[in-house]
Amino acid sequence: MRGLSLLAIAVPGLLSCSGPGSAPAARAPVTHTVTIEAVAYTPPVITVKAGDSIVWVNKDPFPHTVTAKARGFDSLPIQPDGSWTLTPSAPGELTYICTLHPTMTGTIRVE
């Protein structure tokens, strides 16, 4: 455990509800999209700010996962046309893979 707490939220709209008392934010959280298509994450490396959300959208006709290489998060199978959202809350670099297709890797850089 690297002191990194991760919150996967089901409703991206909830992001706008970050309440008072949270770390001072100069900008509103942004939702980034990573497309899963042709057995690859696009973009393979994504840089976000802590508190931003990343949505993975599966455009392949079969399931994929977004699974932390170390411990931390696992989407479990994302079905075709399905999506999964992660909201990293602390800076760091996270590498992830698809457990179903071990050739697939991606990186999240959280600033």
Next chain:
Amino acid sequence: MKMSVALAAGLLLIPAAGAYAQGVDDAQIASIVVTANQVDIDAGKLASSMGSNAEVKKFGEQMVTDHTGVNKQAVDLVTKLKVTPKDNPTSQSLKEGGAANVANLKKLKGAAFDKAYVDHEVAYHQQVLDAVDKTLIPSASNPELKALLVKVRPAFVAHLEHAKMIQSTLPK
């Protein structure tokens, strides 16, 4: 590497298929794509039930899921394009090779089954990939069909690499 006669026969059919496939039209390509997926679905079903190694069983299940998904996409496209898949020597060879492989696998058990299944998966995905690159993509005339082939190609690459990873962990 010792290879059973049936397995060798199954593999030999695939390169022969490549030679036949020169100048295939879109209807024939549709049939080849659907057959190539179906052959791997049939083998995958067998591996998911008869495999003894957990990774082999899981891989077999995944081949069923992935190739069923690719086939659905292919069938949806050719239906939209009003292309009727046309049987041809390549799809026939794939079918015969697939049947020979399944017949051979059914005679095996335990580690021997796992090894024969995974060895064949490695060879099969490599041969299909060669056919996709050398024959199917260059021959496809409809741009959407060509685009579909380009899009599903990485799945065959990923399966090939995954099968090789499993192959390297199985007892020789």
